[in-house]
Amino acid sequence: MEPIVLNYQVDGEDFSTAGEASSAVKKALKQLGFSPDVIRRVAIAMYEGEINMVIHADGGEATAEISQEEIRIILADRGPGIKDIDLAMQEGYSTAPEEVRNLGFGAGMGLPNIKKYSDELKIESTPGVGTTLRILIRT
């Protein structure tokens, strides 16, 4: 199978549309015949990342590179960046505002959850410049 690249702009203005890119990737993986376990891991990891982009960074760009052996998800934003990545990786640590918690998110589980469901997670972040998440899931 030739690698397939899917690219999406994530709108940071509208919380109600967050998850559209993850939903589209999930549907594509289903059509391509990946196992339900792989599809769910990709869907959850990407969705958590997409929600983070909307909550913290006014959106950004989401890319999925799909091949037979592995799926790579790249989430790049130009948001405020993560000051302390080790702290952000701790379960329960969150900088999300109260209104985000009222929407059911911001429990400080996003990044730890992405790590849990992926085989590799790389975070590049520069305060004031932006954050890029590289998520690898082997099939």
Place this chain on the structure above:
Amino acid sequence: MKLSKVKELLDAEILCCDGALDCEVMNACGSDMMSDVLAYVKDQSILLTGLMNPQVVRTAQMMDMKCIVFVRGKKPNEAVLSLAEENGIMVMTTEYRLYTACGLLFSNGLYCEGVDKV
């Protein structure tokens, strides 16, 4: 348990995808915090919640859930329902509170032995 039995136990009203009433479900979870649903839930087919926004449907979709039950008589707006419809997720609403609704399903046998601790 069939979703038709869930509807009966919760005295619920179906808001979309009533074609799934024959669908079998093995487990459920109740939460208003979608972050926790994404982090801790595994193979649960029903999400009971009092939270009403499209991300409830998105969360259920990512977790391959079959049904969302809105508790405390809550009825979501058209945007939420059409997103659920689009993804084939049944939506019900019940007058029961979250604790009671979960208790009714649990005490009638909707649980899997030994998989509940995180």
